[in-house]
Amino acid sequence: MNSVIFVLIYHLTSCACLYSCSYRTKLRRQLGLKQDPCNDCLVHFFCLRCALCQEYRELKSRGFNVEKGWDGNANLNREVAMAPKVEVDMKR
Template identity: 60%
Template sequence: MYPTIHHHADGHPGSIATTGLPEHIPKQPYVPNPLLSPHVVAGRVSGRWSTGLCHCCDDPANCFITWFCPCITFGQIAEIVSKGSSPCAESGTKYALLLVTGFACLYSCFYRSKLRSQYDLEESPCVDCLVHFCCETCALCQEYRELHSRGFDMGIGWEANLDRQQRGVTVAPIITSGMRR
């Protein structure tokens, strides 16, 4: 029902009830649209990383490469996170030079922060700089796995991933055997 409208003697409306809104509005349940909401990505709740910091065994090949040559993994991460503005080879070379001086963790923690802000991820298990200072290879592996789980093919770079996305080509999901929680 709508609010009562009082009419003057000449037939013109006078005042409307205090709210000006219908007295009864049917309530509909709120259902978030994953396409419009940045907080729902591929069925995941925002804030959570797809894997833990020490889950390097989830991708042993990347763990091996990152352990022996972290500049490769970092370059791949930097290219995707910067959306192509920092090419893999350029970022990896800068990282390698900074690795010699001991300041590579400061450079890489900047990209972790940028990745977290792009995907609304929690700062865990502690602040980004400490994660990279104490567990550099684990942090790089986690960031690599996160981007991979979000559909990026880390070996082909930003432009090729963007082209795939525009053509509608998706990466096949990885199916693991057994039950997992």
């Protein structure tokens, strides 16, 4: 259903980035990714195809079944691998 909405918005307004950037924000928050180099909506506005490919590769590399869509993977419990916190300064 989301893909139909995206295509309709894209063909009617040529500005589907307003719809798709919300999923980038949701993905970034869920996986603990930085918002870099700029705002999610700007990334989708200026380079929509690149942003969608990047998100696809990120999900695929983390083991998500992208064919199931966002809702199909929502119930999976995923842990984000994080580096351990260092309490003291590292010394040589």
